[in-house]
Amino acid sequence: MVGCPVGCLVIGGADTFTCVTAVAVIGAAGRMGKTTCDAVEAAADLTLSARVGSGDDLVAGLKGADVAVVMTSPDGVDDIVVTCVEQGVHAVVGTTGWTEDGLARVRAALAKAPGVGVLLAPNFALGAVLLMRFAAEAARYFESVEVVELHHPNKADAPSGTARHTAAQIAASRREAGLPASPDATTAVLDGARGADVDGVRVHSVRLQGLVAHEEVLLGGPGEQLTIRHDSFDRVSFMPGVLLAVRQVSGRPGLVRGLENYL
Template sequence: MISVAVIGAAGRMGKTTCDAVEAAADLTLSARIGSGDDLLAGLKGAQVAVVMTGPEGVDDIVATCVEQGVHAVVGTTGWTEAGLAKVQAALASKPEVGVLLAPNFALGAVLLMRFAAEAAKHFESVEVVELHHPNKADAPSGTARHTAQQIAAARREAGVAPSPDATTAALDGARGADVDGVRVHSVRLRGLVAHEEVLLGGPGEQLTIRHDSFDRISFMPGVLLAVRQIAGRPGLVQGLEHYL
């Protein structure tokens, strides 16, 4: 049995994670930790912590998990370079501990990233559109940033030129965010959960790759996969694709 503490247990993702852990025959839920709870007390007896909090203070939470020898499966996005450096510093003294930062746990979303990176080598133009519920704090989403970074890396390796764009005058934000040279557009709309499109264009054709999460249970197979594997993957890993 793997003992699991869920941090951010009162949120929608946290509640769904708690339900998934309790339903798994090989996992046991050791603690539900909310924003006002004692983190150190909650981590006692846990082998793995699943972190589903907002971005504020998440670096301190993950660093504390590492310092306590607890592996961390992290779904929080919006990481800064300073936050990553803090986690790396904690891992330096606990090299046996694993930390996974996953912008998306849906297996379909991970596959979309892989397919998009491959397809982007063969098209002149590529842009990303991500669509989420209006309560999401960060924009672009971590998934979209990760997708754009993978696309950009694949295009650089293949020697593909930047997407053509003759825009010389635009309102601020009209062309979206620039992530490593790939344009990313964010939509926040009531009724949505988590959705992403990669649009690829060439002479006379367009390819659209899209993934939709209609319910937060779509993230649970990836969360449980990470919980089961993380003890064997020490250090900092960014992206669930490295576990597949």
């Protein structure tokens, strides 16, 4: 299996072969899970080894898998990823809402499994990844910046993982450029009116029926405004990024946060 990055199934002769990666989808009954299963089944170099839902035996579902795609609710996601690592299965994780304790557990598990890779991606849409990069670059040149994220009302966490990641990258870029905080003279405010504070960047969350996943970064300077926006109208928009991650995670051991590190 020369050139095969994981211990996967090889179809074909000695001179021509297709390396097929076995993928287990965790959270397969959810909207993102179902879309992921469809995408894996449609890919010639991937095979869907298991659909794992709530209440299913996770260890049994991981048997024979090279990579697990985790698309669950935040509750217990660290347990799921730690189990993947302990079973020697690489993990591509779209679940957001991570805590520092959860991240520490995953890092500790990975320290005992040095060949295993885990990607935590707040957003798999390639356009969203580009938005984050563009926003971080632009934020160096404007006095003010705020983030607005808009999602469907069934989303559990607010702000979204994408918005938190965006704000953190913006804040790091502004610190590197030596910029002060965005000007804000507000002294009288209702709770939540100015949004969440993520590393000094204000982030506002909208939950509205009919939306899927949307984000705006608003940047302001004297006499001008720049708006950078990304819209996902359908969950299929996330699939190119998910498949890219599945194909690369075995070559990226350890914990990686953000799909931009794979691009």
